[in-house]
Amino acid sequence: MRIGELAEAVGVTTRAVRHYHHLGLLPEPERRANGYRDYTLRHAVVLARIRRLTELGLGLAEVRDVLADDAGKDLVEVLTELDEDLARQESAIRERRARLRTLLDAEALPAEGPVSPELAALFARTAPLSDSPMAVKDREVLALIETAAPPEERERLMAVVGAALESPESVARANEAYALLDELVDVDPGDPRVEAAARRLAECTPRELLPEGAAIDHDSSFLRALYADFAPAQAEAIRRALRILTDARTDGATDGTTDGTTDEEGAR
Template identity: 45%
Template sequence: MRIGELAALLRVSTRTVRYYHQQGILPEPPRLANGYREYGMRDAIALARVRRLVELGLSLEEARDVIADDRSRELSDILVEIDADLARQEHEIQLRRRRLAEVLKQAEAGSLGPDDTSSPDLLAFLRTVELPASKAAAWDRDLLVLMDSMATSGDRKQAFAMFDALAADPAMAARGHDFYRRLDALADASPDDPQVGPLAEALADYSVVHLLAGSGPPDWDSAAVEPFLDGLAPAQAEVVRQAMRIMARR
């Protein structure tokens, strides 16, 4: 297959594939007599591996080392490893979605209370702060409920202060609405759209300064977010991933 077919198969742009070639991450096949490069199954698997490793938080340099090691391995061994990874993801997704369904059902019924399932402070915040009518805002609301349900008591105390500050400051709410607008604008964009990185940086900066109050990221399992990113467009999901990785490094 040609580079465009490879990119389409993995839902990336040809620019992304070429960038990985330039960085020495993805091996570039030699040109044939007709001038084209032909990609095969091992190339597709290598590209899928790069994308997965980046999603897990590895740097491109670290991903390059893994892909380099893969070149000396049997293709069947790599496929078995990928299958095991998918099985783990499937199990985690099933558990988290069952948990989320329970929490959202309680939230919709207004029956959540101080039982360590979700806080009344969060529900009060969601009623007080009027979120814009957008897909990104609706996703954020559901995620807030999920993350609150998974937080430790110490994290929840910090979150209460955050909710109070957001509800009391119209400027913060307006800034949040602007982020939702920028996320919605990426609904039809690709994950490597040039707007993704700056928006992720802005979200991370805003969260560290205004929401985390200099105390560092809460002790949440960031992987818990991953199963719910399929509710967003690819570029929107990439913004969330990058923003969380940036915050984790600070």
């Protein structure tokens, strides 16, 4: 058989046959005097087995292990591992579909979506905050953190934020902080309103959001990108609020107090 006849007989492409030759999965036959490869029934049997294994989901490296005489794994072991991997994928797909169903069943999807059902519920509960440009950015950052954080840390952060915005009073305080920050768009970073906004932001920000026992690196790539997304005075207010929170946490750990403020010199 020629390569085209072999490929047609097994139901693959000639390109696939050449690729299997290149990877060493399918031995190359001897060539006739006219230069054409002469494929035998044995080549068709091996090629058909390669097709069956790949259709089961095996990668070509795993197919090589199965076909090799000195393979460290037999076919049963390889197929067992494949079955376990498919079971994990099946579980992940079920979880994703459940999340999609929760989002689709919601009355309205948030502009930042898709997000987790937990964060979508938080956004729905604090919907009045979306009137503030600063609130919109804050929601975008929350969606970013939820996406990028490891699962355990994401769960912890969402629980902290949810608890912090549970009452109408806490929502009102957050609204006030957003309003103060919105006013800083065209303000000089040295304006006294920057300090007022920083203190109010620190008051309504749970200390648990900060990494436990670790100093905040304001020159980190993430924080530099965060500050750059705001007007200079807004970025300065956020920077000061973080310093107030870290100073308060340090003071609280030292003397047992929970006061969330510090003097202006320390905030700077």
